[in-house]
Amino acid sequence: MTERESLLKEQAYKEVKKYEKLIQQDPYRLSYHLMPLVGLLNDPNGLIQFKGAYHVFYQWNPFDTAHGAKFWGHYSSVDMVNWKEEPIALAPSEWYEKNGCYSGSAIESDGKLYLFYTGNVKSDDGARETYQCLAVSTDGVHFEKKGPVLKLPDGYTAHFRDPKVWKKNDRWYMIIGAQTLEEEGAAVLFVSDDLYQWEELGPIAGSRKNGLGDFGYMWECPDLIQLQSKEVLLVSPQGLEPNGYLYNNLFQSGYFVGTLDYETAQYQHGDFVELDRGFDFYAPQTFRDESGRTILYAWMGITDESEPYQPTIANHWVHALTIPRELELRDGQIFQKPAAELKNLRKDEVFFDYGKHDSLDGVCAAEMELDFAEPVDGTFEINFRGEAVLSYDSSKLEISLQRRNMKTGLSEKRVCMLDKLSKLQIFMDHSSLEIFVNGGQEMFTARYFPQPEDQTISFNGTASFRLKKWSLGG
Numbered sequence: 001m002t003e004r005e006s007l008l009k010e011q012a013y014k015e016v017k018k019y020e021k022l023i024q025q026d027p028y029r030l031s032y033h034l035m036p037l038v039g040l041l042n043d044p045n046g047l048i049q050f051k052g053a054y055h056v057f058y059q060w061n062p063f064d065t066a067h068g069a070k071f072w073g074h075y076s077s078v079d080m081v082n083w084k085e086e087p088i089a090l091a092p093s094e095w096y097e098k099n100g101c102y103s104g105s106a107i108e109s110d111g112k113l114y115l116f117y118t119g120n121v122k123s124d125d126g127a128r129e130t131y132q133c134l135a136v137s138t139d140g141v142h143f144e145k146k147g148p149v150l151k152l153p154d155g156y157t158a159h160f161r162d163p164k165v166w167k168k169n170d171r172w173y174m175i176i177g178a179q180t181l182e183e184e185g186a187a188v189l190f191v192s193d194d195l196y197q198w199e200e201l202g203p204i205a206g207s208r209k210n211g212l213g214d215f216g217y218m219w220e221c222p223d224l225i226q227l228q229s230k231e232v233l234l235v236s237p238q239g240l241e242p243n244g245y246l247y248n249n250l251f252q253s254g255y256f257v258g259t260l261d262y263e264t265a266q267y268q269h270g271d272f273v274e275l276d277r278g279f280d281f282y283a284p285q286t287f288r289d290e291s292g293r294t295i296l297y298a299w300m301g302i303t304d305e306s307e308p309y310q311p312t313i314a315n316h317w318v319h320a321l322t323i324p325r326e327l328e329l330r331d332g333q334i335f336q337k338p339a340a341e342l343k344n345l346r347k348d349e350v351f352f353d354y355g356k357h358d359s360l361d362g363v364c365a366a367e368m369e370l371d372f373a374e375p376v377d378g379t380f381e382i383n384f385r386g387e388a389v390l391s392y393d394s395s396k397l398e399i400s401l402q403r404r405n406m407k408t409g410l411s412e413k414r415v416c417m418l419d420k421l422s423k424l425q426i427f428m429d430h431s432s433l434e435i436f437v438n439g440g441q442e443m444f445t446a447r448y449f450p451q452p453e454d455q456t457i458s459f460n461g462t463a464s465f466r467l468k469k470w471s472l473g474g
């Protein structure tokens with residue numbers, strides 16, 4: 001470790017110590033989600049199961065609740081429920097990453113853990129440079145930086161980042177989020193046999209490619225995965241205009257389902273589908289675990305510099321990751337379900353058989369399952385602690401989530417079409433909601449900030465449903 005790297009890490013730990021007590025007493029601190037120890041967390045990075053243990057790294061600015069020169073924070077777990085804080089994995093100490101060790105991914109090869117990430121460099125005049133870098137570890141905890149392995153190729157601006165690496169037919173592939181010189185978003189594919197030398201195969205998808213039309217000025221955090229026999233490209237495009245109920249957050253995260261020809265880098269794909277209909281979901285990343293599941297984590301937040309306000313900022317921390325979700329492709333559509341391990345968090349089951357139920361008290365960090373006797377006919381509403389409302393209206397075939405905007409105090413809403421409502425699975429943590437609709441056919445993810453003492457959930461509507469509730473964590 002260079003002197004500068006150990007100094008930066010030391011400074012980060014000082015920040016952690018300084019605000020530790022203040023942060024622990026924050027009523028909006030979450031019980032079972034991964035959060036920054038201090039400062040700002042954004043994208044999940046380097047997700048992997050390595051030598052049995054799950055590793056989650058994350059974009060981290062320990063010095064501020066705003067974006068800045070990012071570190072990679074690190075948690076590990078053997079059961080995806082109990083997490084251990086690991087030493088900081090990467091600090092932006094070297095010339096090729098001095099303004100941030102930006103997002104990236106992890107793979108295992110020959111018993112070693114390889115992290116690929118973007119070295120972000122900004123000069124005083126605002127110009128940007130980008131380097132795709134490598135760091136290697138034998139124990140999964142201490143990393144040796146190998147420096148840049150890929151420079152910016154021709155045809156792209158320096159908005160070129162977030163390498164995701166995987167193996168296919170004994171070769172390594174890397175997909176990178178990019179902006180072309182025409183300022184259009186793209187996902188660019190590379191190949192390697194040794195993880196150090198990378199050859200460009202070309203952009204496989206992008207704005208104006210494959211009949212997409214104008215589809216954003218930059219694509220962040222691409223992830224190419226195989227689900228069933230399809231290649232699914234997850235990506236977070238910037239610059240989509242709102243279109244009815246679609247694309248109402250500042251930036252989006254979604255996917256294309258298609259078929260990739262690895263030789264010619266031709267990717268035939270369908271339409272872009274948003275992965276989440278809520279307010280706070282961005283930069284998802286997946287990994288395949290040892291049991292073959294494809295598991296997704298996302299940032300439960302979004303970059304919106306115009307609206308940075310969240311009450312936790314007063315306590316020197318902001319944002320969290322989602323719970324882990326298993327992905328399945330059914331009839332060309334991604335379904336998300338909570339990782340089965342989360343059942344191990346369940347305590348104090350409450351059960352009400354089919355009928356009409358009015359309210360529940362003392363619900364703060366909990367999981368609820370609602371099974372409707374018949375698909376909802378008419379309207380049905382859940383009011384979460386007086387601060388957010390989920391509504392379904394069968395006459396409009398619409399489901400929506402409404403919450404109070406923390407900056408303006410006004411109510412805001414996200415809506416999506418839903419042909420029928422038969423099941424809800426809801427994860428609430430002190431200041432978050434993750435709502436799985438009809439077994440993960442649609443998702444709503446949001447942060448919300450209810451009065452800590454208001455812990456009432458009320459149900460409105462005539463639908464008969466069976467209700468199960470568990471407390472999760474403290």
Ligand code: FRU
Nearest residue numbers: 059070102103161220221283
């Ligand atoms: C997405 C993103 C990435 C980048 C990282 C920086 O939220 O902007 O493109 O690598 O965050 O923290």
